[in-house]
Amino acid sequence: MTGQGAPHPSRGPSVTFLPDGTTHIVDLHVPLPTSISAAAADMIRLRNRMPDPTNGLTAPIEIERKFYDEAQAILEAQLLAIYAVSVEDVVVGGVPGRLVTPHGHTARPTGPMLINLHGGAFKLGSRSIAEAVPIAARTGVPVLAVDYRLAPEHAYPAAVDDAIAVYRSLLETRTAQGIAIYGSSAGAVLAAETVIAARQLGLPMPAAIGFFSGTADFARTGDTEALFGVIGFAPRVTAVLDQAYGYLAAAMLTDSVVSPTYADLRGFPPTLCMSGTRDFFLSGTCNFHRSLLHAGVDARLVVFDAMPHVHWTKYPDLPETVEALDLQAAFLMNYIEV
Template identity: 45%
Template sequence: MIAALLLALQLVSAPWPDTLSPAARAGLAADAARPPAGPSMAARRDRAEQIQRDIGARQLTRYGVTMADRTIAGVPVRLFTPRGGARRSAILLNLHGGGFVVDSGSITENVPIAALTGHVVVAVRYRLAPEHPFPAALDDAAAVYRALRGEAPGRRIALYGTSAGAILAAELVARLRAEHVAPPVALGFFSGTGDLTAGGDSAALFLNAGAMRAVATLYAGAHDPADPALSPARGTLDGWPPTLCVSSTRDFLLSATADVCRRLDAAGTDARLIVHDGLPHAFWSYIEAPESDAAFATMARFLRRHLETIP
């Protein structure tokens, strides 16, 4: 199953458009030139962690952010504190990407956000599939959220995630609503899906056949991927927090991201979609370029606005 999943996740390639910045083109070329990981899941995780460390080290220096590994509610986390300290009235909670099987964003998704918002970011290093299928990752995210809420009941919390992290973030909002726990003040839904049973047109264009189904099966384990607990878009979306959806035109989850945004809008939620041209899935988490800077700036403006605006 793991070998089949890794094969299915190979992107369908096409030349990058000339409209991309030189830095973006160089970053994409550098990413493609990285030595491939070995066939084992351990090797892929080691490679993902090395990429996080390599790019993250440059981000930490550039933005003057401090990173520390901690544990909250028994769950390993990474804390990011902006230069000069952080505002104490609010906090950001991140759920990283990586297809539920590796950590491909717990540093690179968060350093710019901490710096640009001026708020502490807590990145949940949740348990990974296939060793820990659903609901392990969601349980970890919920435990950290509840702990942050419990230690400061009046604190404003904004939640965001990329790719698998966006899916988990939506699942966490659905769980909190079902359990009558105060939801986050805002949701950053960055290149995700709300329905693990449907990939949409962009998945058909940019992924090999069966890739979405393989990921869903690996993550869901014995659970039905159509269950709204795993696929929140198949349930009610009434009363969700304001949501920013971000994707790109070469993103295999563009269709799914847009579908979530449309469904949230239909349910009366303040939801908007930002699409970057000519770039691949979750490019901001591994490409150092002006386009990534622009994506992070958009995310940070949205998150900070909702953290600091008292209704």
């Protein structure tokens, strides 16, 4: 038997199966896979030595936002140094946002447009363009990063209403086939919710959807929600419903907009679903993909080995990030009319 380094000792986990179906794992050893890039392996080693960021989930929302916004500002500066784009503040449909335009291109009133709905558990990420900059640069199409209202001050359906207002406004001068909507984490959820809400309002469907690490079913938990935190394996795992509590508030979890899995998905736009094997939303992403396939939707699924939640929004230099962003951009451009 050949391989890299000495084999790991045989240390099977101590597993207890409880009568209610719960599996209790006491001692689990998961070595770094050799299938990932060296840079990704270094990222995981470094991340495992850092404090668990989920401890901040109990902090006041002002503190949580301050920490998140400072990290986003650093990431934004990195991205603007890498990619040739311009950024301007805009208001579309009465909703603030930031328009990211690739150098050499102009955002035409009738031209194609990508709508980005940022992540951040519905409560963080104000003015974020971390997901918009790389896609604008790769596609050559302007990206409107929507600064939708955040929870807990504004619970559901505020964010959906904002996304619909933006989409409706763009439709005044553009065809639906010239518009695609995408987002990561909460933004993925919101993208799917916006499509269902748009259909209920009689609006035409956008050309494509990017559903990057989300869930379409808040009424039922997925397996990976019990296994992983925001950094993958973590000392503490916070339930998805707890993270999204302020957004969901008094919402009915089986409502077809809140949880699009319960909607009639026939006619849903072509959708790219993306996640990682150490992502707490891996189950949610895969389950939605399967629901789309059952409805006859052109749906694709890409899962990255060993990657944590939305790695493409956190680690700009990883080969896995470059690959993820290339796939996202190519998929959206395959369907949008330019």
